[in-house]
Amino acid sequence: MNSNDRTPADLLRSALAADPGRPLVTFYDDATGERVELSVATFANWVAKTANLLQGDLGAEPGDRLALLLPAHWQSAVWLLACASTGVVAQIGTAPADADLVVSGPGTLEEARSCTGERIALALRPLGGRFPSPPAGFLDYAVEVPGQGDQFAPFTPVDPKQPALVVDGAELTHEQLVVQARADAGARGLGPGSRILSTRGYDTWQGVSAGLFAPLASGASVVLCRHADQLSTESLAQRTASERVTHTV
Template sequence: MNATDRTPADLLSSALAADPGRPLVTFYDDATGERVELSVATFANWVAKTANLLQDELSVEPGDRVTLLLPAHWQTAVWLLACASVGVVADVCGDPSAADVVVSGPEPESLEAARACSGPRVALALRPLGGRFPQAPEGFADYAVEVPGQGDRFVPYAPVAPEEPTLIVAGREFSGAEVVDRARAEAPDLGLTGPGSRILSGLPYDTWEGLNAGLYAPLATGGSVVLCRNVDRLDADALDKRVESERVTVIAR
């Protein structure tokens, strides 16, 4: 991180310049046994491809709204940073009918709600290793089919202004600068003290607290996150073993 970083995309760029090989997001789904570890470089590559998909294929423009009907997941984190890179607003669990684009998980209720969006609809299977649907839901583009062919580098058509909105969560709107400033300010309270800090988060992504612990604060401090979905399925011994094996320094649940 650099003191001059003013948007979430700036934070990722600084992390990539500082140490591209270090882990950034390690994801567990304790309902399926999935584990995925993404280095800064791998995560940034997914972000670049997704940003290119948004800008070139879905034709979004700065200020447009992208509703994310997604759980706490590594691919959700990718979409949040891709939206910030393009300059569009990521509306987490927002109203699809008010969105220019909607991105849905595979759950039937999520897909049904997403149909209220009159613009492009993208569906994520959320399968291990970013796998595709056996058959894409009708009326949706399959993210895992569309994203691999996108470019590995992203350049926005227009500079992203830090003071413009970048995130809506739980009805609260944040500019890019507010996300960065608040993430930095709250990181010490989470126990994130700088590079080497590693937080295990089992919090959902539908609140600022969950997004901050599960993405923004680790990114803002040069740390990393072990993002755990369905972590309540672990008993105390299994959780302790994960904390030890992943070298976790702090837990947010």
């Protein structure tokens, strides 16, 4: 990876330049049987589309606060990088009422209604499917994002020293996030070709680090497993082998 990278968006650009075809996020939902694998290029395309939605249609600006009410999911990872690409601060575990925008899964819609700004809902269905009927008061992400542009350029360059993420009650700048992600990757022994399996949620720094930022910062990839508690020990071991997992959290 490029040692000059100072923002999460920089990390993604470097990964795209180095090897766009390699896997970056492999997602399992063991409640539905879903498996999705996103290469760096495919992931970056989703990030670009989502960032264009955020900056263009939703009018979000650098420094705006976005309450992220999503579980560990490939689309959650996309939203974290889309926020970082636009300078929007992703807030995890904070009250939606205090945010400028909110992004919610199907299980947190009532909580999300306390946000008076733009509200976006994700059905979290297999293949990125939409809601059968859009929730009242929300834009359906799966309806809005496909028509967005495949390339993204921020209206204002992202300042590495500005806030990027609020999690565990602490605020990290873009620069601090990259430094911490690299430190976590080093502590776990992650490097190019490493493949980390994570069953952690996205509600803590350790979850988003293991499930996205540390692999991205080190040239590794992640096997992100939701509802893995429904797997037997044998099934999880088989997945570890079939996905060529080198590290597990």
